[in-house]
Amino acid sequence: MLTIAFAGDVMLGRLVNDRLRKMQPEQIWGDVLPHLAQSGLRIVNLECALTRHQKQWMRTEKMFHFRADPEAVRVLQAAHIDACTLANNHVLDFETQGLLDTLSVLDSAGIHHAGAGANANQASSPAIIGTSGAEPSRVALLSYTDNEPEFASSAEQAGTNYLEVALDEATLARIANDIARARAQGADLVVFSNHWGANFVERPSEEFRSFARRVIELGADIYHGHSAHICQGIEIYQGKPILYDTGNFIDDYAVDPLLRNDRSCLFRLVFDERRLCRIELLPVSLSVAQVALARGPEFEAICERMLMLCAEFGTALTRSDDRLVYTP
Secondary structure, three states, X not given: OEEEEEEXXXXXXXXXXXHHOOOOHHHHHHHHHHHHHOOOEEEEEEOOEEOOOOOOOOOOOOOOOOEXXXXXXXXXXXXXXXXXXXXXXXXXXXXXXXXXXXXXXXXXXXXXXXXXXXXHHHHHOOEEEEOXXXXXXXXXXXXXXXXXXXXXXXXXXXXXXXXXXXXXXXXXXXXXXXXXXHHHOOOOEEEEEEEOXXXXXXXXXXXXXXXXXXXXXXXXXXXXXXOOOOEOOEEEEOOEEEEOOEOEEEOOOOXXXXXXXXXXXXXXXXXXXXXXXXXXXXXXXXXXXXXEEOOHHHHHHHHHHHHHHHHOOOOOOEEEOOEEEEOO
């Protein structure tokens, strides 16, 4: 059995970076830390550059630029994060140098990454992560984004693994080839992680749903979505989980009073080889530079929302103590 913990956006810049200078990195994860430790694999979307480079991206207009000191990688290490997705709209906020620094920092920390690189081949390459335990397995992480097309890598240019959400033959062939490439490298499970769509969208469009289903049909075992800043529902398609959006997890963002992007979940998926056995959602509350297990009215509000959104996909969750649970 293998348990994979997924979170959405982890942004370590701005106020998070400032507070980290006076905090121990473990404090940022709070009482969520044991639940991460109990997982066999931990994957997040890193929503910033880890660099001292100060020159911001200016080639195109951009409102927000997220940068953390390289030492902020200690936050990821404290939670034993195994892999970060980097295909997103912030990894080049501090230009090519900021991206290259980020890759170097993660490599030095022993943290796998996918979705960005010194060229297109590196950006599209899967991260192959070995797991230990009674039944060791190999998990491939593929990372994509449809955000910031100007960040896209090329044969000779560093950047992200850019992919439009589309169902044309060329796009589907590229996805099929990437999954086949991961299988050829010995992957038992393939994670398709995508930083897609606009912010503050509560439900995926029919176009996005069709795209995610095709990705599953092409051989992915898990669809890991993020970018909306709020959690969306879960669909089980052909026995495979589609996490349409896993929301925020660590940040300093302003809170929308209606959509409440300070409410999220840790998603824990349990597999027996390639068979999905269980999904657990642990509701969490976010404050500046900290995540904590949700309690009281916050817990009830998150549960009510996720029960509703998942039910719209025919995914029935049940309450079990401090979490919501799905079993096939």
